[in-house]
Amino acid sequence: MSKFCAINIQNNHVVFLYMEKKAQGYSLLECNTIDKSELSKYTKNKKIFFLSIEQDEVVDEKISIESVIKNDSVIRSMILRKLRESNLNEQILFNYYSLPQNQNDEKITYQIDGVYEERYLNSLKLIDDLSEIESATTNKFSLLGISNECIKEENYFSIHTQANKITTIAVHKNALIFSRVNTIIANDARTRETNLVEEITQTIAYVQQNFRDINFSVIALSGSLAIDDIIVEHIYMMSQIGISVLYPNTFIKGFEGEEAHQYIFSLGSWYVPKKFQFLPTSILGLKQYALSLKTLLVASIVLAFIGSYLAYDKFDLYSDSLQEYEIVKNRLDTLARKTDTYSNEKLNQSLRYIQMSEKYLEHHPLDIILAIKPLIELEKPQELQWNYSENNLKLTAAFKRPFNSLLELYEFEKLFFDKFEDINITFTKKYLVKTDYKKMDFDTTITIENSLEKATAVAGRRRR
């Protein structure tokens, strides 16, 4: 809330203040006293209104209720019943608050302040946009508001005079315990002065009589009364209570001297606590609607931004994938153009050739002969037979050699069979020993065939 309007709607005119809230207080931007019909011109394009409305007829009642009853709805219904009994049949907006009581009292006395809704609404409707009304109340509560800001005493009177109207309030611990609005009638200044003093002092005496336990320490004056020294002196002499003047200039800038006293009700309008405000439910509804609309507006704009961001994000990813598509497609097209494709006939021909190569080049006698080369180098075989038919492969080689000494035979055998064991081949290898040890004739036939059984010794003696 930076700039706002404080408006005091009187019977015949309107006091319009345009204020600005600053760190150190408030500052007056504009002040006008205007006709009611001109108000809409001043409120155009402005927001936030604090209203203080003069009401000639108000509800000012008291009700005593058992102290055990605390429920707000119950108290309100009891108040309404009392008001109906008082023949108040019009719609009323009212607030209530408890008055100070003695400890022994079983009942609590409530002050009821109210306004007649229809007449009150007529004043409110001077504002074009009702949802911008932040607060609305009657003049005496505005006086209470500004007085609490200026006077820091616990119990005091605040009296405001404007022309012949006197507004008197008694304050106890920042709460209103008494109020009265009088109009004095006088033909001349002297009579007016006398009536004024009499009225004020009688009112003060009345309050003191009714609130004996409260010690009022100061009378705060405002309005035309604040600048009249003689009246102030008389009031002091009659009441024997210290006199003070409301001086809002310390926290509200823009007024010179006592200029602020002309605008006391307007200046107090934004200091009124909620419990002293009168806002019809229709206006509360409008405010809630306006708030909901603002919230919805913000939310919808935020959602629109979020949606736009998400859509842009997805668009970005989509765009990237399209770029990648172009690159990959071009690459594919280039590769497809460059890559030769052979006819099925050619491919089948190649496949047949490869299959035939695998079949007919799988086995060659040299493969196994090379495998047993260490044995051949040791002793050329007397006989070598290699056979491959119907997928069966077999090699047999007969090694024969005569020896003169058993030692030579033994050593040859050892070497031969070691080399045989070392043959690294996937086929089955075996040997048949036919060595004649009497004649020392080495005779061994090795067989290699294409099965995966382990190598085994078949018959014959073999010495190691």
Added chain:
Amino acid sequence: MKNIIIITFSLLLFVLTIALMNWFEEEEAKVKAINVLNNKNIQKLQKIAQINLWLDHDIIPAISDDQNDSLMTDKNMIYFFDDNKDKYNLLVDKYIYKDDFAKNIDLSYSISKGGRDKLKDFIKIEYDDGFLQFRELKIDVNGIVGKIQVVQPHSEENNLSQHNGEDDVPQ
């Protein structure tokens, strides 16, 4: 009224952008799927190119054009026999016969004792128009004998000679 218009517009914009977001998401998924497929096709083409290189280098040059000519395929085998029969004492064991994708002729050979060098040559021998499959090799004190199978690849559609077995083999 102005606020209501803005709210309506903002909410419409929000709904539109969400719909647009979903559409972009769907389209992106489709494009990504296409890209994955295209990348797979690229890999396949690269693989094909590799295979083509291998075929061009190692396989196709080895495939004789004569395969399509039935007469030539027969003659090739016969030329091989005639060219080598004296050197290695080749004899026809089984005259030209067919199996799966090849024509064959089974020959026996013999190399006299002391002809180890001839054996070395023979064992390295190649049949340029097809394959030589050794079937038998026997080395003993008497010499070197054995059998080989000459394999001639041919095209299936052609009219093939159907000579069968030893009955037709001139000895």
